[in-house]
Amino acid sequence: MTRPKYELVADELSRRAGDLAAHDALPSERELMQQLGVSRMTVRRAIEQLVRRGLVYQVQGSGTFVADPAVVTKTLRLTSFTEDMEQRGLTPTTTVRSTGSTGASAEIARRLGIEPGEEVFVLERLRLADGTPMALERVHLPALGIDWASVDPGTSLYAQMAAEGWTVERAAQTIEAVNLDRETAHALDQAVGAAALRVTRVTYTEAGRPVEHAMTIYRGDRYGYDLVISRDAG
Structure with a gap:
């Protein structure tokens, strides 16, 4: 062909x-x-x-x-960590740090459009590329009729959600510069106080249903965001 x-x-x-x-x-x-x-x-x-x-x-x-090959430059196109790494020829792996269900806090409930105290599945995992720690994330997922305990937390959640009929289409996210505390620095193999990016994201289906709240800490020396902005006339 x-x-x-x-x-x-x-x-x-x-x-x-x-x-x-x-x-x-x-x-x-x-x-x-x-x-x-x-x-x-x-x-x-x-x-x-x-x-x-x-x-x-x-x-x-x-x-x-x-691009600098040592830095993963991410655009605002909605992609999973797995997709980002595979597109760059890197092998993504995941270390699951914890999983479990809990009642949603008032803030998480507001972001996910559910009632406070409603059960959510919480997943914390370390994301690596070619064995190098890249990001530490904590994800809150509403029920959605999915047996989250049977989902493979080591691969793309978006792909598995799509298989269950929940296809993500867009996300609202906030990017902040932070310094690593002792626990996060240790997980990411960085010095305490090292620069990092904290990305807080709520992901939605095409119909506008929020299906994920994620807070991810990215290593500042290995991650960057490309943003294209314009100035309105007038």
């Missing part, structure tokens, strides 16, 4: 990126169109593929740059 042209262009750009240093710029879209003899749309689709794979990143108004 003939591969789409944008995939062939993505392969060529990946090869070129491999010859450059982290944060070096790739040629502009116009230059790539001329060099490779393809349309702007083909170039853009190829670059989008490399962005999803974490090989390059884009800066609005400046261009496309080679």
